[in-house]
Amino acid sequence: MGKLFAFWIMAALAFIGVRTVSAETISFDHHAVTVIDGDSIQVSGRVIQLQGIDAPELGQACNNDGHYWLCGLSAAYELRRLVGFQISPIECVRMPQDRDITQALCMANGGDIGLVLISSGLAVTTADSPLHYRVAERRAREAALGIWGGAFILPADWRQDKRLPGEHAFGPSAHLHGELPWKIEAGGLTFEPRSEHAACLVKGVIEDGRRVYYGPLDHEYETLQPDTGRGERLFCGDDLARMAGWRRKGEETRIN
Amino acid sequence: MLDLRPIFLTIGMLLTILAISMLIPAAVDFAVDNPDWRVFAKAAGITLFAGVAMALSCRTGRNSLSVRQAFALTAMLWIVLTLFASLPFLFCELGLSFTDAYFEAMSGITTTGSTVLTGLDGLPPGLLLWRGILQWLGGLGIVVMALSILPMLRVGGMQMFRVEAFETEGKMLPRAAQLSAGIVLILFFFTGMLILGLWLAGMTGLEAVVHALTTIATGGYSTSDGSIGHFDSALIEGIITVGMVVGGIPFLLFLKLVRGDGRSLLRDEQVQWYLGILASVTVAVTAWLWFSQGMTPLHAFRYASFNVVSIMTGTGYASADYGQWGVFPVGVMFFLMFVGGCYGSTACGIKVFRFQVLYASARSQIRHLVQPHGVFIPTFNRRPISDEVVTSVLSYFFIFGAVFAVLSLGLNLQGLDIVTAMSGAGTAMANVGPGLGPIIGPAGNFQSLPDAAKWLLVAGMLIGRLEVFTIFVLFSRRFWRG
DSSP: OHHHHHHHHHHHHHHHHHHHHOOEEEEEOGGGEEEEETTEEEETTEEEEETTEEOOOTTOOEEETTEEEOHHHHHHHHHHHHHHTOOSOEEEEEOOOSSSSEEEEEEETTEEHHHHHHHTTSOEEOTTOOHHHHHHHHHHHHTTOGGGGSBOOOHHHHTTTOOOTTGGGSOTHHHHHTOOSEEEETTEEEEOOOOGGGGOOEEEEEETTEEEEEOTTSTTGGGOOOOGGGTOEEESSHHHHHHTTOBOTTOOSSOO | OOOOHHHHHHHHHHHHHHHHHHHHHHHHHHHTTOTTHHHHHHHHHHHHHHHHHHHHHTOOSOOOOOHHHHHHHHHHHHHHHHHHHTHHHHHSTTOOOHHHHHHHHHHHHTTOOOOOOOOGGGSOHHHHHHHHHHHHHHHHHHHHHHHHTHHHHTOTTGGGGOOGGGOOGGGHHHHHHHHHHHHHHHHHHHHHHHHHHHHHTTOOHHHHHHHHHHHHTTOOOOSSTTGGGGTOOHHHHHHHHHHHHHHTSOHHHHHHHHTTOOHHHHHOHHHHHHHHHHHHHHHHHHHHHHHTSOOOHHHHHHHHHHHHHHHHTTOOOOSSOGGGSOHHHHHHHHHHHHHOOOTTSSOOSSOHHHHHHHHHHHHHHHHHHHSTTOOOOOEETTEEOOHHHHHHHHHHHHHHHHHHHHHHHHHHHTTOOHHHHHHHHHHHHTTOOOOSHHHHSTTOOSTTSOHHHHHHHHHHHHHHHTTTHHHHGGGOHHHHHO
């Protein structure tokens, strides 16, 4: 009796384990991908977050020896470049999770995309990062690559409104909206102070009754002008937009 | 003591040309209401002022350069021109640091093509055009220099290419001016054909112009982060492949072709070797992609041909991340980047003729070992190669290798992995553009490198472009004592 009981207990545990470790593989061509930011992509109706990495937010600036640069946008452009150069299908291995966003390990022709971003110093590890990601991060830090070349705020802290001193004066929106961040006056250049929200690049608009957010890498981005009177607004990151209930265009409401 | 006045006079005149060329992107930005036109206008004003001031204050009445002055001019010209060419990058809306601005300008003017810029697809048209113009001017400059100045300096075997009509040392500048006119016309012709072809193939006007400029210059700057892969068009890749191949052929042969001498182009051994290497490596990589990577033969040929030609000519465009194709193509691309194009073209690298000289010399040596009493003279283009040329080429290979090793170790010392360090040093010295590995490979970018690494790469680009010896001569005390 005892052995039978033990057998059924082990069978039940095995069954739970199989459900826990079963993985879904999503395969797609790079043409189907829209890069949202340095650690998120959209494939058709699905938003995929690269597992184990956290890239600077789109409007985030990092400081290298007193010189600010758009590290968030750079990370997004790098991800777009990585994805765009693949002539073989990209494969993302996803673990089923009870979240509204897919977290996946994405491989391109055998290369780990998230690992490349960590190795280039354009993303940091997260609590659930595998060991080889942490090794790559240490190497990037030692080589002062990317964000490790100077001062930066961890993306998780940046989303909580922490900023580097003077970061607000370097508004990346100038780059996107055709304005110069400084005035060219006789005798020299002077910085114009930007508003606190100059770094909030994610645009939330209402389309067909749905609250949709767009990032600078979306084709429609330049033409969108959020109307605050209609409840449209800017967000300082795609995660913040999602937390406020906004979604990507064409996104499925729940991922199963 | 070296008289620097003719040097600064020449630099001043060329700065004036650079300033005028800045007005082109200024006009384009003004036409599309982009405020960056003010950036180019200011940069042009500063450059013009500096150029005119230099030229006026250094007038000597003499129209000739000594060999020592030519050495000094060659190095100082590229350093000073790059400084002023970096002004638009420094002043523009991107807020680049001086290191990044100078890196981008040096990469442009040496036709390397490594970039620290991201988000190219959204950059103002003037800035994209300026990158193209810089590479075109750099390509023109290197061809003129290769034909008129470097042979007189007897650098790395280039004395083989002394044009007999211009034997007099002091006639370097008039010869340069004479050749420039013909070379410019030929460059304009090829650039025009490329613009038309690319535009008909589906590029916008700006994309066609920029890519035509950077293709014939074998520079590789693109209007998109995705390089040529962004367009995903076999037709565009085919047109650009032809353009890159043309860019790697000696322009003097095109001049001769225009004057009715087509046989020189067909019978030139350097061109035969150049095309032969391109064809055989393309076949090898195509076969690898077909059998090992499972691509269809047509796809395999498309990607192999484009990327092989791009790397060997030093253009540096990418249509795919060949770092993911397996171990063989990565090794091939690494060694191919050093081979380069033909001498007297816009292409970079060690140059095909140097390999031919070593091959001919080694072949003679082997024959001599077999027949010790035989007389075997190495030849190039059916003319005997002198011992002086062989020694010069061997010395070049040694210095190139030594600098490559020092640069690689310098980059490695800063924490870069050995693949990034070696491919970075190689791509800079061979003026190719992309390195290998995830950081600076075809899908990567040089922005994330630390400033010290960028300055090492800047030095590598300059040393490689100026055929190594031209820079090191300046470090000799005897040179300055005369």
